[in-house]
Amino acid sequence: MAKSNIASFICGILFSIGLGISGMTQPQKVIGFLDVFGEWDLSLAFVMFGAVLSYLILQLWIQRNFSIPVLGGSFQITTRKDLDRSLIIGALLFGSGWGLGGYCPGPAITSLGSGSLNALLFVVAMGIGMLVADRVISPMLSYEIVKR
Amino acid sequence: MTEFEVLMPLTGGVLIGISASMMLLFSGRIAGVSGIFGGTLFKQGKERAWRLSFIAGLIAGGVLLYIINAEFFENSSGRGLLAVTIAGLLVGIGTRVGGGCTSGHGVCGIGRLSLRSIVATVTFVLAGMAIVVLVQSFYY
Numbered sequence: 001m002a003k004s005n006i007a008s009f010i011c012g013i014l015f016s017i018g019l020g021i022s023g024m025t026q027p028q029k030v031i032g033f034l035d036v037f038g039e040w041d042l043s044l045a046f047v048m049f050g051a052v053l054s055y056l057i058l059q060l061w062i063q064r065n066f067s068i069p070v071l072g073g074s075f076q077i078t079t080r081k082d083l084d085r086s087l088i089i090g091a092l093l094f095g096s097g098w099g100l101g102g103y104c105p106g107p108a109i110t111s112l113g114s115g116s117l118n119a120l121l122f123v124v125a126m127g128i129g130m131l132v133a134d135r136v137i138s139p140m141l142s143y144e145i146v147k148r
Numbered sequence: 149m150t151e152f153e154v155l156m157p158l159t160g161g162v163l164i165g166i167s168a169s170m171m172l173l174f175s176g177r178i179a180g181v182s183g184i185f186g187g188t189l190f191k192q193g194k195e196r197a198w199r200l201s202f203i204a205g206l207i208a209g210g211v212l213l214y215i216i217n218a219e220f221f222e223n224s225s226g227r228g229l230l231a232v233t234i235a236g237l238l239v240g241i242g243t244r245v246g247g248g249c250t251s252g253h254g255v256c257g258i259g260r261l262s263l264r265s266i267v268a269t270v271t272f273v274l275a276g277m278a279i280v281v282l283v284q285s286f287y288y
Contacts, residue, residue: 077260
């Protein structure tokens, strides 16, 4: 097995443990965070704060000290700065689904490990949604998808 | 406003940030889960393998969390199977069209101070809030 696959696997485990500890795998907490006019639960703001701040510092350190990734290849980072309608329409649709189900992609996939039927349906539907987006919707919006 | 936690969310968030940084350090990749998951559907060979490995890691971590404490996956949201299915469709379409989700735009993008990601994150959080307020007012 290639080293990069092992690194990805370990990162995936660490990522999901972070999601679990922070409460992101509990849909009612996500919904509680989004429910600004109800019983607003601020907890998830601290997840965002911790994740963004640590990534901000570490990625700066990485960019300053490494010209290429440790396992070779190159840093694959988008440098787009334009704001197009796809970005806004996509974010609106994603946010609506996030609020409706209480899941975003990472926590939903992590929750597959608990055998949750809700998470399974969500992930299957998400895959279908992505196919629909690539085959039908993106050509309509006529733009290039940012491949990550 | 209800009581909120600080320490656990902060710790979990930092772990997520460290994991995403490790992806960048070792493989030079952005740890955007929607993009990685999408890549397992649309890409082949090596490009698919590292993405599948990351997704497998997420699920393995989920199993581990479940063994440690099933309460990590408590779901008292009241959202039924139809709601989560529609939600999944919207999330799949939205992340593909908008180029990212909470991790790619929200964490990695904002962490790089990308304007696109900041705008996307503000937009999807506001959309999420609007839908939650709407749904809650219908059902409760």
